Amino acid sequence: MRLSGGVESALHCCxxxxxxxxxxxxxxxxxLHGVSATYLAKQLQALSRAGLMQSVQGKSGGYxxxxxxxxxxxxxxxxAIEGTRSTFICTEIRQRxxxxxxxxxxxxxxxxxxxxxAADRAWRAALREVTIADLSGAVGEYDGGVLSRIxxxxxxxxx
Amino acid sequence: MRLSGGVESALHCCxxxxxxxxxxxxxxxxxLHGVSATYLAKQLQALSRAGLMQSVQGKSGGYxxxxxxxxxxxxxxxxAIEGTRSTFICTEIRQRxxxxxxxxxxxxxxxxxxxxxAADRAWRAALREVTIADLSGAVGEYDGGVLSRIxxxxxxxxx
Ligand code: FES
Ligand code: FES
Numbered sequence: 001m002r003l004s005g006g007v008e009s010a011l012h013c014c015x016x017x018x019x020x021x022x023x024x025x026x027x028x029x030x031x032l033h034g035v036s037a038t039y040l041a042k043q044l045q046a047l048s049r050a051g052l053m054q055s056v057q058g059k060s061g062g063y064x065x066x067x068x069x070x071x072x073x074x075x076x077x078x079x080a081i082e083g084t085r086s087t088f089i090c091t092e093i094r095q096r097x098x099x100x101x102x103x104x105x106x107x108x109x110x111x112x113x114x115x116x117x118a119a120d121r122a123w124r125a126a127l128r129e130v131t132i133a134d135l136s137g138a139v140g141e142y143d144g145g146v147l148s149r150i151x152x153x154x155x156x157x158x159x
Numbered sequence: 160m161r162l163s164g165g166v167e168s169a170l171h172c173c174x175x176x177x178x179x180x181x182x183x184x185x186x187x188x189x190x191l192h193g194v195s196a197t198y199l200a201k202q203l204q205a206l207s208r209a210g211l212m213q214s215v216q217g218k219s220g221g222y223x224x225x226x227x228x229x230x231x232x233x234x235x236x237x238x239a240i241e242g243t244r245s246t247f248i249c250t251e252i253r254q255r256x257x258x259x260x261x262x263x264x265x266x267x268x269x270x271x272x273x274x275x276x277a278a279d280r281a282w283r284a285a286l287r288e289v290t291i292a293d294l295s296g297a298v299g300e301y302d303g304g305v306l307s308r309i310x311x312x313x314x315x316x317x318x
Pocket of ligand 2: 008012248252254269270272
């Protein structure tokens with residue numbers, strides 16, 4: 001089970017936007033991260049659909065976060081890219097075969113499914129504990145100047 | 160991100176084996192669960208490779224758990240099917256683009272990767288808390304007789 005690569009770039013884009021004083025064009029975000037513009041466009045659109053970013057139109061348009069980075073959790077971003085459905089899908093295998101459990105006795109999930117769902121919730125809970133603001137802070141801690149260098153580069157005249 | 164369907168049948172097979180007094184042929188396990196024998200063979204082989212089950216040869220041969228169900232965690236089974244690698248893969252996106260962070264400054268994972276790895280660990284920890292014996296007990300709780308019915312069926316003469 002692997003998360004899509006889009007999660008890494010989506011999270012990096014969110015952190016980077018906290019460093020910019022103005023909207024950032026998608027092409028700049030792609031260039032900064034050394035990824036293709038079409039690839040990144042997909043992630044930015046998913047983030048927009050989830051209401052985390054919006055695209056501001058116009059000459060100095062581009063992407064901005066729609067709310068404070070303290071109010072965007074890592075889970076919000078992961079779910080924007082990966083969806084909110086559980087990582088475990090129960091196909092009700094207990095209702096198959098010669099000893100199939102009757103459907104009316106299957107209102108509650110089986111203990112196996114319950115365990116898998118609980119682990120999925122533990123994963124999401126861990127992702128919900130960290131905000132984009134926390135990540136920006138932590139990036140600043142390992143390299144004090146990096147976010148301001150990125151912020152300046154993002155708004156520097158484009159080639 | 161989705162777990163493969165193999166996880167559901169692998170866990171159900173492990174629980175079911177706790178109900179059998181003798182080795183169970185793969186074909187019987189497939190029939191019980193209403194899944195194809197080739198599909199299930201793949202999961203049983205993965206469980207064997209991981210050392211959780213073994214195939215006993217001979218006339219009344221079949222699969223058995225290699226150790227007590229109290230010593231097999233749900234995580235053991237999930238990792239047998241899905242592998243042990245983290246669900247998050249960091250491609251070191253911070254080392255790309257015009258402001259690339261130099262490789263020598265990237266010994267430690269970036270805060271984004273750290274958060275994703277921590278959530279992966281939380282997921283695995285939740286799966287590690289529950290054993291196959293716990294699941295068998297919980298199945299017995301919602302239907303006292305089901306495992307003994309299954310155990311009897313597994314060892315009944317085959318058609
Ligand atoms: S029936 Fe789906 S996990 Fe048990
Ligand atoms: S460089 Fe991979 S998650 Fe930050």
